[in-house]
Amino acid sequence: MSPRRGGTFFLITIFCGAAVASAQTNEPLRLTRQQAIDEALARNPSLAAARAQVEEARAGVVTAAAFADATFVADVAGQTHILNPASGNASDQGVGVTVPFPGKTRLRRDVATAGLRAAEFNVTQLRQQVAAGAAQSYDAILVAMRHREDLQESKKLASDFVQKTQARFLGGTVARVDVVKAETDLAQAENDLISNDRAILTARASLNRLLGRAGGAPIEATDTLEVPGPIAAIESLEKVAETSRPEIASLVAQLEGAKTATKLAREFWAPDFNFTVTRNAVQGTQTTYTTGVGIGVPIFFRQHQRGEIAAAMHREEELAANIADIRSQVSLDVQTAYTNASTALRQAIFIRDHLLPQAREVYRVASVSYGLGGSSALDLLDAKRTLLAAESQYVDALGAANDALAALELAVGAPIGVQR
Numbered sequence: 001m002s003p004r005r006g007g008t009f010f011l012i013t014i015f016c017g018a019a020v021a022s023a024q025t026n027e028p029l030r031l032t033r034q035q036a037i038d039e040a041l042a043r044n045p046s047l048a049a050a051r052a053q054v055e056e057a058r059a060g061v062v063t064a065a066a067f068a069d070a071t072f073v074a075d076v077a078g079q080t081h082i083l084n085p086a087s088g089n090a091s092d093q094g095v096g097v098t099v100p101f102p103g104k105t106r107l108r109r110d111v112a113t114a115g116l117r118a119a120e121f122n123v124t125q126l127r128q129q130v131a132a133g134a135a136q137s138y139d140a141i142l143v144a145m146r147h148r149e150d151l152q153e154s155k156k157l158a159s160d161f162v163q164k165t166q167a168r169f170l171g172g173t174v175a176r177v178d179v180v181k182a183e184t185d186l187a188q189a190e191n192d193l194i195s196n197d198r199a200i201l202t203a204r205a206s207l208n209r210l211l212g213r214a215g216g217a218p219i220e221a222t223d224t225l226e227v228p229g230p231i232a233a234i235e236s237l238e239k240v241a242e243t244s245r246p247e248i249a250s251l252v253a254q255l256e257g258a259k260t261a262t263k264l265a266r267e268f269w270a271p272d273f274n275f276t277v278t279r280n281a282v283q284g285t286q287t288t289y290t291t292g293v294g295i296g297v298p299i300f301f302r303q304h305q306r307g308e309i310a311a312a313m314h315r316e317e318e319l320a321a322n323i324a325d326i327r328s329q330v331s332l333d334v335q336t337a338y339t340n341a342s343t344a345l346r347q348a349i350f351i352r353d354h355l356l357p358q359a360r361e362v363y364r365v366a367s368v369s370y371g372l373g374g375s376s377a378l379d380l381l382d383a384k385r386t387l388l389a390a391e392s393q394y395v396d397a398l399g400a401a402n403d404a405l406a407a408l409e410l411a412v413g414a415p416i417g418v419q420r
Helices: 003-025 031-043 045-065 104-170 174-208 234-244 246-269 302-373 377-412
Strands: 030-031 071-077 090-099 217-221 273-282 288-293
Touching: 030 031, 031 045, 031 104, 071 273, 090 174, 104 174, 104 217, 104 302, 104 377, 174 217, 174 302, 174 377, 234 302, 234 377, 246 302, 302 377
Parallel strands: 030 217
Antiparallel strands: 071 090, 090 273, 273 288
16 A cells, blocks of 8 residues: 555544544534545545446456357257157267457457546546535535624624613613614624524535535534635646546547447457357267357448447547537636636635725724714614625625635646645
């Protein structure tokens, strides 16, 4: 076992052990983003099915190159009664074996090997999809938890607003309706927290699904939601995508197999040989042996040309067109994902550096002024709503930036080296 493969096995063992331990103690499974991705790659049921398909294809290679089983034939001749073999006066026992025309076995093996390579690339593609899904589901938990922190802060601000409003009402500087507005704002904060519980449970269930766990299993994200680092240039990402996207490699492997299948179909004229050796025993005579060779004669050659050969050639054309189409699609995927990621990153940075500080300052001024009796309840409520909207936009922008980065890595087909 190589050090890398051994390290991966050790890492998977740790994660699986942690999952079992957490299930036994009913404690939440605590994972970082990378651990969640590794756990999903190790335990996702879809990946397990895809790996089984690879082994099926590997077994198909053995079947394609296997020798045909020998045949044994025995008969009794000269019977005086159809249901009484002992009444016969002669018997024959023969052994036969079919030997394919030289080169056919190699071609069959090459076709099956191309299918195996395509299956392996399909597993690679699914691994990338599962990894991207795990990262996005993990970030959904972080977004929901970050929203909860903001909503809890909003509830504290609403409670402070109620206290200030009641104090001003007792002092005779505001009307009773302002107290009702403050209490309504506090009730709205409570309702928002209840709604947030649903978002958290949904995000956890989504990640558990990718991890192969029950949807309600406890899980806890230990990473924080941060603005990702800068993204590499689009030109370099497109070059990486051309060589890294498994869809292209899978189609190329299938095209190679199709070309080999066409060569195999063109050899319909090259028959397989059936060799037989028969022992002939007749009562009263010396035992003799018969050696025979049988071959197929493809006299209906046009049906082969218009049948399997034509199908194989059109399969080549289909795959060649699909490769050209997928190359264009990959370029479009990278362009779209890059645009989404760069835009989301710029939005998150702008909200963090400009909008959010201004909203906090507006609320601070309004809160101090209201406490001193200078501003109205409506002014403070408006400032609070502006602050909450800015905080919510910032959290959503962080989630969108990280999700867009995961989508960009999926479009490229390889890690792009951005620090999260």
